Amino acid sequence: MFSFFPIQGGIAVAKGFYCDGVSAGLKPNGEPDVAFIYSDSLCEVEAIFTQNKFCAAPILHYQEYDKNFKTNFVLINSKNANALTGDEGVANVKEILDEAKGKFPMIYNPIMSSTGVIGVQLPKTKIVESFLKFDLTKKDDAKAANAIMTTDRFSKTIAFEVVLEDKTSFKIGAMCKGAGMINPSLATMLCFIATDAEIPKSDMKDLLQNAAENTFNAISVDGDTSTNDTILLLSNGKSGAYNKEAFGFVLEKIMHKLATDIVRDGEGATKLVAFEVRGAKTSKEAQKVAKALSQSLLVKTALFGCDPNWGRIASTIGASGIECSPKTLEIYFDEVCVYQKGMIYFDGENEKKAAEVLKRESFRIICEIGKGTESYVAYGCDLGHEYVKINADYRS
């Protein structure tokens, strides 16, 4: 038994955490483009990084630390991904972080995280000069969340307090950015989570990967995997409180909200769609078909056009390579059944009802495979003219 409730404060809500966003002149008009997260005591840290083979320099730098290293400082910049930048890219990360350590001697094993254009070296001097504006006693979570945005239309931040049965409590705060898996070469999904829960290091990997399975691993805007994707969990233990089940539950809630926010903010997206696949033979097969649906161009464009084109959905399931048969398949748009085991419910009346569902801001497409008991939900969005505009014309 435990209770939890939303609170203000974002990424710096937990005891001993501080943050801010400042302008290094990477974005125009003095908008914040460099952020830090600082903890006044050392943190256990765990991360999930992109599967992309060309992972960015800050990720390569992170991987040079010992497996069980502790840290108290994360530096984040937008507008430049520092990816495909070779040895010079990694050297630049070290140089920048050394400058930070020189200026703030309490910084220990600092981490860097970047998002933006691929294949251009970091503007080192600008970033280092921005350290003059850092105040490590600040807790400006809104500015930090703004600094890490690229093509995001809104900033993404969330925090909870969790009260355990024995009345001890801890806090978790988080922020993230992302609006396409890769934006106009302005890359990436980044997510930072900071807590004062006293999590044993040995629990962290499990907790993070379990929560990612049905959240960040379940979303798709355009099916592309960036060079910089990062989820970072920091825990300084300052609350003295912890319960694995409670922490895992709330962590998944947080990551689910942030992940679906990314889809809602998908480039050119007008609706959030949950592709719920049930009755698959294995959970792998359920996942395979749910992801195929969320990534199908023909499904995405039909959703944009509010066209309840169940034939495209059936065809995508059939092409996904899983075990299935038209004689056991059922398809629903929310509560409206359009196809059931060979029966087509698509007279004018039902088609109109299905089209009404598609006008909702958020709805489910439920596909019952009828071959087993496994299920998976993937989250996707529609694809409209705005996506083409954003991604074809980014230099102009």
Next chain:
Amino acid sequence: MFSFFPIQGGIAVAKGFYCDGVSAGLKPNGEPDVAFIYSDSLCEVEAIFTQNKFCAAPILHYQEYDKNFKTNFVLINSKNANALTGDEGVANVKEILDEAKGKFPMIYNPIMSSTGVIGVQLPKTKIVESFLKFDLTKKDDAKAANAIMTTDRFSKTIAFEVVLEDKTSFKIGAMCKGAGMINPSLATMLCFIATDAEIPKSDMKDLLQNAAENTFNAISVDGDTSTNDTILLLSNGKSGAYNKEAFGFVLEKIMHKLATDIVRDGEGATKLVAFEVRGAKTSKEAQKVAKALSQSLLVKTALFGCDPNWGRIASTIGASGIECSPKTLEIYFDEVCVYQKGMIYFDGENEKKAAEVLKRESFRIICEIGKGTESYVAYGCDLGHEYVKINADYRS
């Protein structure tokens, strides 16, 4: 040694083959929508069908014939795919083909092929009534090719005569349709090839699959696999001539032209792009990355915007799951090198040159992986506003 040259006559160019297209009233304004291919002697036949698990009723009907069956008649309709139509769909194929046999007693083991909307039963009566307009002594290849079109902007037909070393000769004619892997629920890629070469049945499967490997299997418009995809090879042997190597060579030429025509005619496409992957460790890996590139939304939209965004190409390679390293990778737009083993050639001058390449109607993107000697070329197109328009608004 053999020679070959293009000739007029399309699908009915070979000895003993006849064809026509007539209007059954499925398309508006009396446009042809039903076609036949007839041979006055029995044909060996071989086919490649879609991998989609929900393959359409005419394919299920074909698969009921014995493995080595012979045929002399193919009936094709557009506007209705007869897919996801259950047992009734297959019964309809039989009924329609029985009517054809009743009217033309020389028809033997007829085949049907359909393309169009999914999940609607065939308009049987209209199709059967159109048989009144059939004249099995006609060779109107243009009308036949028109009848099988759906959203195609142009009809696709080709024919060659092949002269062997011993001066014997044979002819091959072909037609195909397709403009998206699945169009607005108007499905599918269909390709028909008819020859009077005397091919042993035992060679046909090999010949067809080898030719498909680098042609129809290498193209992508939107990455979706239809329920109706069909490549059909008919051989009546009437020329008495045959040479496996010569036939295979010209068959691949024919299928390559038709396959790239489909990409050129891709919905909303403005350019044909060859993604040439070299230096991969295995041919499977070369194929994997070439196809990933041809299907990446971010690459496709960059191509539409004439943006030589090599970062997206590199990122897609890195995300494709193959063995690769930024230190051995090279990327070229035709003759312009933009990235070479960690060196970025992307000053203003070179960027301008690369952007010029992207304005060409057709060009290559060459990716040298630097890990082996295997290569593969996949063909794709750009994705622009027109694609969204066609696929979002098909009912309006």
